[in-house]
Amino acid sequence: xxxxxxxxxxxxxxxxxxxxxxxxxxxxxxxxxxxxxxxxxxxxxxxxxxxxxxxxxxxxxxxxxxxxxxxxxxxxxxxxxxxxxxxxxxxxxxxxxxxxxxxxxxxxxxxxxxxxxxxxxxxxxxxxxxxxxxxxxxxxxxxxxxxxxxxxxxxxxxxxxxxxxxxxxxxxxxxxxxxxxxxxxxxxxxxxxxxxxxxxxxxxxxxxxxxxxxxxxxxxxxxxxxxxxxxxxxxxxxxxxxxxxxxxxxxxxxxxxxxxxxxxxxxxxxxxxxxxxxxxxxxxxxxxxxxxxxxxxxxxxxxxxxxxxxxxxxxxxxxxxxxxxxxxxxxxxxxxxxx
Numbered sequence: 145x146x147x148x149x150x151x152x153x154x155x156x157x158x159x160x161x162x163x164x165x166x167x168x169x170x171x172x173x174x175x176x177x178x179x180x181x182x183x184x185x186x187x188x189x190x191x192x193x194x195x196x197x198x199x200x201x202x203x204x205x206x207x208x209x210x211x212x213x214x215x216x217x218x219x220x221x222x223x224x225x226x227x228x229x230x231x232x233x234x235x236x237x238x239x240x241x242x243x244x245x246x247x248x249x250x251x252x253x254x255x256x257x258x259x260x261x262x263x264x265x266x267x268x269x270x271x272x273x274x275x276x277x278x279x280x281x282x283x284x285x286x287x288x289x290x291x292x293x294x295x296x297x298x299x300x301x302x303x304x305x306x307x308x309x310x311x312x313x314x315x316x317x318x319x320x321x322x323x324x325x326x327x328x329x330x331x332x333x334x335x336x337x338x339x340x341x342x343x344x345x346x347x348x349x350x351x352x353x354x355x356x357x358x359x360x361x362x363x364x365x366x367x368x369x370x371x372x373x374x375x376x377x378x379x380x381x382x383x384x385x386x387x388x389x390x391x392x393x394x395x396x397x398x399x400x401x402x403x404x405x406x407x408x409x410x411x412x413x414x415x416x417x418x419x420x421x422x423x424x425x426x427x428x429x430x431x432x433x434x435x436x437x438x439x440x441x442x443x444x445x446x447x448x449x450x451x452x453x454x455x456x457x458x459x460x461x462x463x464x465x466x467x468x469x470x471x472x473x474x475x476x477x478x479x480x481x482x483x
Contacts, residue, residue, distance in 0.1 A: 186227025190338025238422035249469035254311035256480035269453035288400035300328035357446030372397035
């Protein structure tokens with residue numbers, strides 16, 4: 145075992161050294177930050193976006209990928225509108241970036257706030273995030289089918305489903321789940337995914353649709369039970385996370401007779417009006433971040449789909465995702481025009 149551990153450690157050091165070497169040997173860019181960069185998180189602390197943003201910040205510091213500091217600032221007001229508008233209004237300012245999640249689409253659609261993803265400069269898709277249906281481990285439900293049966297038996301609005309924000313991705317999934325199964329939950333919104341997990345552990349709600357990274361600590365501790373993942377295929381990661389289960393052991397909701405699917409963007413944007421050289425700096429930075437062992441480990445531990453995308457391909461994906469969200473929001477009656 146010591147030999148194996150030594151080999152793994154050695155390999156990690158080699159990868160880390162390679163990242164450092166890449167940072168040191170990359171030709172001087174035409175532009176780089178000349179003052180601290182504000183890294184906006186349009187969500188509360190403890191949730192998936194906050195965790196990913198702070199990890200990215202830590203990697204940049206560890207490998208000295210920027211000469212200037214990257215400063216994380218949470219701006220969650222208005223379901224993330226505060227953060228996105230701050231970046232939209234910073235036209236031409238290359239010292240401000242924002243991490244996105246699905247509220248990039250849902251917040252303007254639900255509120256009518258004057259904002260669209262095209263109002264910013266897309267830099268890169270970092271990953272796609274999954275959603276899992278969770279219950280408290282002390283409850284008797286062993287799978288999603290048993291839980292949905294219990295919700296139906298109890299009758300409408302008897303079971304509480306917790307999520308992050310109102311008319312956002314968590315509530316969209318809840319409505320889709322209700323339509324697919326003929327159930328009706330009381331949806332209870334909280335500020336961040338970390339708080340959602342705590343509420344479920346405390347027994348204050350019956351279930352959540354949290355991201356894997358937002359509930360993994362409680363799952364590993366035996367406090368929560370993962371019932372199904374909202375995707376067409378199981379997550380590929382087969383290393384054990386709990387004493388008995390890997391992410392791959394969690395069935396899809398479709399397998400459990402709940403045909404509901406949803407994945408969420410994790411990406412980086414800049415303000416409008418930045419120059420190609422300024423955009424190139426951050427693309428290069430994120431490529432280096434994605435090559436580190438810390439990032440790869442985070443992708444596996446959080447059961448992300450580590451899709452990395454830039455340029456025209458990313459813009460095409462955003463256009464299609466916006467259309468999909470408009471359909472989902474309309475079906476749920478969440479569009480601002482439906483008020």
